[in-house]
Amino acid sequence: MIKVPRVLDRAGIDRLIGLLSGRGFTVLGPTVRNGAIVVDEIGGTDDLPVGVGDEQAPGSYRLVERLDDALFGYVVGPASPKVMLHPPEVVLWSGSRADGSFEADERPAPPRYAFFGVRPCELAAVAIQDKVFLGNGRRDPVYGSRRDGSFFVVVNCVEPGGTCFCDSMGTGPRAESGYDVALTEVMAGGRHYFLAESGSEDGSAVLEEAGGRDATEAEVAEVGALLSVAAGKMGRELQMEGLKEVLAAALESPHWDEVAERCLTCANCTLVCPTCFCATVEDVTDLAGTEAQRVRRWDSCFNEEFSYIHGGPLRPSPYARYRQWLTHKLGTWQDQFGTPGCVGCGRCITWCPVGIDITVEAAAIRAKEVAGV
Secondary structure, three states: OOOOOEEEOHHHHHHHHHHHHHOOEEEEEEEEEOOEEEEEEOOOHHHOOOOEEEEEEOOEEEEEEOOOOOOOOOOOOOOOOHHHHOOOEEEEEEEEEEOOEEEEOOOOOOOEEEEEEEOHHHHHHHHHHHHHHHOOOOOOHHHHHHHOOOEEEEEOOOOOOOOOOHHHHOOOOOOOOOOOEEEEEEEEOOEEEEEEEEOOHHHHHHHHHHOOEEOOHHHHHHHHHHHHHHHOOOOOOOOOOOHHHHHHHOOOOOHHHHHHOOOOOOOHHHHHOOOOOOEEEEEEEOOOOOEEEEEEEEOOOOOHHHHEEOOEEOOOOHHHHHHHHHHHHHHHHHHHHOOOOOOOOOHHHHOOOOOOOHHHHHHHHHHHHHHOO
16 A cells, blocks of 8 residues: 555546546546535546635535635535435335236446545544444445445545534544545645545555655645644534533423524434434335335434324424434434544534524533533
């Protein structure tokens, strides 16, 4: 495996994308569509958000024009690798009636995905979903088939956004593991280059073919300095120490009522979250009863019917549903999977229509518990 980081220019990034495509991967990366940065199939750097930045704040997202040709000068958009690995809607089974019985249709195998340009927080989210869908001796066949053989090119963050707090969660701004290739974009002193590091044998082989040159010690140090500065420029902070216990003791806190007065229970936060995994399953048939499907769709703990059992929903109020989401995300998720369910990407803050901020609400609950309110 390549030990010395390589330096690539934009042409080298194009070669890298071409090599992945040539290896049979469907290369998915960031691109601009409908006023946002989304994940779609890409064929080269021309498809990336060249010279595009973003401004994010609670309940606010907009793209802005940068005064340079940065390929990765934004933070994150509403979509993450979850959209492909755990699709919003997927047919689990389908069949047709024949000779008095149903015969199952063959399900096509998903493509092999190369996720290009994911951020360290998103890579950490994939590791969390691996525990959810592949851990404890159980394997979700949909997630597993899409995850198998996938390739990850992560881009370290040198310019955190206004709602980022990955440093608090230990998930960024530098990716530490889980990637095949890690890129850091440097634009300084009239220079524009990408420091490329391999994280696997496959990544090393691709980088070897992509060319470039060995990085100098000065370039490696420059990247390290940029990432150190980025860690101190987060738009948010979340104090995790002891938070699980604080939330467990605060189930009757009056603060939940204060949040419920603002929360629309729209489920935006769970839809954009890269780790939320709740889903519902429905069986459907055609009118003639000759075709049947079992379909899995994303669901959310913010939907009233999600907690429905015989007699009614367990969480009929916005109070109960927001409390469930926050205490699970930052508390009991650790009991289930050994890690919080949050990676600090800030999407739930940005895409909340009323700007509810998970870091602010967690701090407010902690403060009230400490004060005994």
